[in-house]
Amino acid sequence: MTTLTTDADTAAVRRAIAGTERPPRPGPLQAALTFGWRGMLKVKHVPEQLLDVTVTPVMFLLMFTYLFGGAIAGSTSAYLDYTLPGLLVMSVLFTTVYSGVALNTDLTKGVVDRFRSLPIWRPAPLLGSLLGDSVRYVVAGTVIIVVGVLLGYRPDAGVSGAVAALALVVVFSFGLSWAFSVLGLLLRSPNAVMNAGFMGIFPLTFLSNVFVDPATLPGPLQAFVDVNPISILATASRSLMAGEPDVPAILVSLAVAAALALVFLPITTRLYRSR
Amino acid sequence: MPLHAPLAVEATALTKSYGATTAVDGLDLAVPAGTVYGVLGPNGAGKTTTIRMLATLIRPDSGSARVLGHDVVTEADAVRAEVSLTGQLASVDEELTGRENLVLLGRLLGLSRAGARARADELLEAFGIATAAGRLVKHYSGGMRRRLDIAASIVVTPRLMFLDEPTTGLDPRSRNQVWEIARALVAGGTTILLCTQYLEEADQLADGIAVIDHGRVIAEGTPAQLKASVGTGALHVRLLDPDRRPDAAGVLERALGPVSLQPDPAVLSATCPDPARAAAAVAELARTGIGLAHFSLDQPSLDEVFLALTGRGAEEPPGSAPTFEEQTS
Numbered sequence: 001m002t003t004l005t006t007d008a009d010t011a012a013v014r015r016a017i018a019g020t021e022r023p024p025r026p027g028p029l030q031a032a033l034t035f036g037w038r039g040m041l042k043v044k045h046v047p048e049q050l051l052d053v054t055v056t057p058v059m060f061l062l063m064f065t066y067l068f069g070g071a072i073a074g075s076t077s078a079y080l081d082y083t084l085p086g087l088l089v090m091s092v093l094f095t096t097v098y099s100g101v102a103l104n105t106d107l108t109k110g111v112v113d114r115f116r117s118l119p120i121w122r123p124a125p126l127l128g129s130l131l132g133d134s135v136r137y138v139v140a141g142t143v144i145i146v147v148g149v150l151l152g153y154r155p156d157a158g159v160s161g162a163v164a165a166l167a168l169v170v171v172f173s174f175g176l177s178w179a180f181s182v183l184g185l186l187l188r189s190p191n192a193v194m195n196a197g198f199m200g201i202f203p204l205t206f207l208s209n210v211f212v213d214p215a216t217l218p219g220p221l222q223a224f225v226d227v228n229p230i231s232i233l234a235t236a237s238r239s240l241m242a243g244e245p246d247v248p249a250i251l252v253s254l255a256v257a258a259a260l261a262l263v264f265l266p267i268t269t270r271l272y273r274s275r
Numbered sequence: 276m277p278l279h280a281p282l283a284v285e286a287t288a289l290t291k292s293y294g295a296t297t298a299v300d301g302l303d304l305a306v307p308a309g310t311v312y313g314v315l316g317p318n319g320a321g322k323t324t325t326i327r328m329l330a331t332l333i334r335p336d337s338g339s340a341r342v343l344g345h346d347v348v349t350e351a352d353a354v355r356a357e358v359s360l361t362g363q364l365a366s367v368d369e370e371l372t373g374r375e376n377l378v379l380l381g382r383l384l385g386l387s388r389a390g391a392r393a394r395a396d397e398l399l400e401a402f403g404i405a406t407a408a409g410r411l412v413k414h415y416s417g418g419m420r421r422r423l424d425i426a427a428s429i430v431v432t433p434r435l436m437f438l439d440e441p442t443t444g445l446d447p448r449s450r451n452q453v454w455e456i457a458r459a460l461v462a463g464g465t466t467i468l469l470c471t472q473y474l475e476e477a478d479q480l481a482d483g484i485a486v487i488d489h490g491r492v493i494a495e496g497t498p499a500q501l502k503a504s505v506g507t508g509a510l511h512v513r514l515l516d517p518d519r520r521p522d523a524a525g526v527l528e529r530a531l532g533p534v535s536l537q538p539d540p541a542v543l544s545a546t547c548p549d550p551a552r553a554a555a556a557v558a559e560l561a562r563t564g565i566g567l568a569h570f571s572l573d574q575p576s577l578d579e580v581f582l583a584l585t586g587r588g589a590e591e592p593p594g595s596a597p598t599f600e601e602q603t604s
Contacts, residue, residue: 008422008452010459012401017432017463023385025356034382042370045411110366114427117330118383119356274333 031124032131039132042102050136053098054143057091061147064211072212077152084148085165085238086210088141089230092169093176093205095140097197099133100180104190116273123269130177137173141166157243165240168253172233175257178264185271210234229256283308283435283466284329288338290490291324298324300490301338306483308343311457311467313481315474315581321490322470326437329468330360343434358435359428366424369413373404373423376412380430391430398426402456418449425456436460439470454479474581486584494584501580508572509546510553515566517541523565530556535582541568546583 026034043049061084069079103126106112115125145153145162155161180197187193207221208230214222225231233253239246284306291299299321306312314322327333329342331351339346345353367376374395381391399405402422407415412423421441428436438457442450457480461467471477477484478498486494486501494501510531514523517540524534524543531545531552547553553572560567 007403008456009401009403010455012397013456013459014463016397016401017429017460017465022356022431023387023390026383026385030385031383034379037382038368038371038375038379041375045370045372109369111368113327113332114360114366114380115383116332117355117358117360118380119352120383 025119028121028124031120032128035125035128036131037128039102039129040135042132043135049098050139053095053136053140054091056094057087057140057144058147060090061087061144061151065151068211080148080151080153082213082238083211084144084153085241086208086234087148088144088165089169089172089234089237090205090210091140091144092137092166092173093201093230094198095133095136096173096177097180097194097201098136099130099177100182100184100193100197101190102129102133103181103184104187104193107185108190112272122273123265126181126268126272130174130181133177134170134174137170138166141169155241155243157241161241161243164245165237168240168250169233169237172253172257175260178261178268181268182264182271185268204228204230208234229253232256281308282306282341283310284312284340284342284468286325286329286338286340289325289328289335289340290337291321291328291333291335298490299328299335302487302490302492304340304485304492306466306468308466309461309464310482311461311469311480313477313484314468314470314487315472315477315484316487317472317581320487322472322487323439324490325487326360326439326468326470330358330437331355332360357433358437359433360437361424361428361439361441367412367420367427370411372409372411373415373419374399374408376423376427377430380427384431386430394430398430402426418445418452421445421449421453422456425453429460432460432463433465435466435468437468437470440472441469442471442473442476486581488585494580504580508550508553509544510556511537511542511544511571511573512557512560512567513539513569514541514543515568519565522563523560526559526563526565527556530559533582547572 064083064087065076065080069076069083073079073082106129112125145166155165157164180193183196184193187196207225208228209225210230214225214231217225229252232249233256236246236249236253239249282305284304286302286304289299289302289304290297302321302325304314304325314325316322324333328335329340329347331347331354334348339348341347342354343357345351345357347354367373368379371379377395377398378391381394382388386394396405396408399408402425404415404419404423404426407419412420415423425441441453441457445453454476457467457469467480469477469480481498483497484495484501485492494504496504510527512523512527514520520536520540520543524536527534527543527545531547534543534545536543545556547556550572557567557570
């Protein structure tokens with residue numbers, strides 16, 4: 001008989017109801033960290049999610065290095081040196097789209113309504129899930145660097161250069177992910193968020209200096225590529241890996257991240273509140 | 276209800292529109308503290324929109340509401356601190372385990388790490404989910420899932436609980452369990468606002484009922500008062516020959532008024548204001564040559580209440596008041 005374990009025990013339910021006192025409200029930080037913990041649990045339960053965001057960049061890495069690398073840079077190893085810091089940027093930025101997808105999935109499931117009915121600091125669920133997402137960003141970035149090293153990539157600045165580049169890219173992604181959170185709140189389905197997100201991030205990544213040196217591009221395109229924040233971030237990441245930090249590029253990257261957060265964070269919070 | 280009973284919910288002229296559709300249209304509601312109050316209506320009547328406004332999830336376009344003495348717009352945080360949502364409205368996280376869901380909510384409500392774990396285990400045990408505590412919720416059965424929903428709503432016992440269609444899609448055994456839990460909550464002092472389209476559910480649990488249709492309260496009272504307002508009773512008739520049901524329905528409609536056809540093809544019923552007219556109606560059936568296997572005069576069911584109030588059954592989509600011919604064709 002399994003009735004003992006599959007039925008509610010009314011007497012115990014009564015005891016459970018009687019035995020509670022309302023604890024003090026959690027502080028903003030505790031609430032946000034709790035949501036961060038929720039994000040990590042999801043990664044733990046569905047590690048396949050990480051495959052989605054790591055397989056594509058690894059594929060690009062292999063394809064570009066061995067298929068086009070020789071033609072673009074003369075040799076595959078020379079090309080790997082050029083493109084790996086850029087691919088780090090691409091793989092982590094692609095992951096930010098999934099922040100919007102995850103938010104939209106929450107909304108379609110109704111669990112958000114429970115969170116919204118709790119007496120907690122209102123932006124906590126959003127901040128917390130981005131905190132959890134940053135784990136994904138780090139994993140995605142690490143995978144690319146490790147695969148690069150396996151293929152023969154050696155950053156001049158060693159481990160510390162790679163860590164610094166990864167940190168910069170993760171901070172940038174933190175800012176960018178608010179833009180995808182807005183998409184996640186505006187669009188109807190997780191799939192729509194994914195499509196719209198990649199429709200934006202894909203061309204922006206290709207129209208940057210991630211894959212080719214813009215010197216070979218026609219004038220107007222080159223002008224665009226030069227001001228594309230993704231180019232600037234890739235340049236900054238390259239400089240950190242090479243051990244010759246390009247300070248202006250790093251500062252511009254951080255400023256763009258801050259600007260993205262300043263614009264999209266309030267919109268996200270407002271949309272989240274009114275949904 | 277006593278005049279001075281404190282009200283857990285007090286809504287005045289609540290209105291909410293979505294585009295051209297008015298989901299809630301000047302709704303008034305008074306829910307005495309410590310009771311189960313049923314909001315009864317068909318799909319699309321505005322039940323869920325009403326609860327979402329009362330639970331501070333959406334703002335009313337106009338009108339006002341106080342929940343446990345706090346205004347739902349200007350004191351939303353104070354409302355949130357004392358209410359819980361469950362049912363169709365607020366669910367649990369399917370991609371976490373049952374235990375993780377409860378620990379998560381415990382932490383969000385301010386319990387310590389150890390306190391949240393202890394509370395989760397206590398609830399998992401009480402609600403009979405302990406053996407599935409480590410399984411992802413998406414693999415739960417419907418009944419287990421609903422119990423977890425409710426457990427999630429009482430991690431800290433709320434003073435007011437919104438139960439939205441808590442038993443939709445459940446088998447009778449799970450449904451009875453959910454009802455038992457609801458009764459235990461009320462016994463513990465929690466007020467429950469129950470939204471349902473199941474008449475039996477409102478009848479089973481609710482002390483007071485508001486019947487709503489097209490976003491307005493069309494009737495209000497205790498289940499007994501509602502039944503009494505419709506008539507002293509309902510005449511139930513079982514025919515010898517189910518094929519004669521359309522004829523019988525015609526006779527009863529002329530004699531008594533709106534007729535509802537029961538799922539059993541030989542049975543139909545009609546509300547009637549007094550027993551004498553029921554007797555006359557039965558005599559008329561006999562005179563027309565329609566054979567009866569059985570007839571009885573009962574208290575009307577809430578289904579019949581709805582029919583009498585709106586001119587249509589509760590199960591039918593709103594917007595059309597089908598005539599008798601449409602019902603039988």
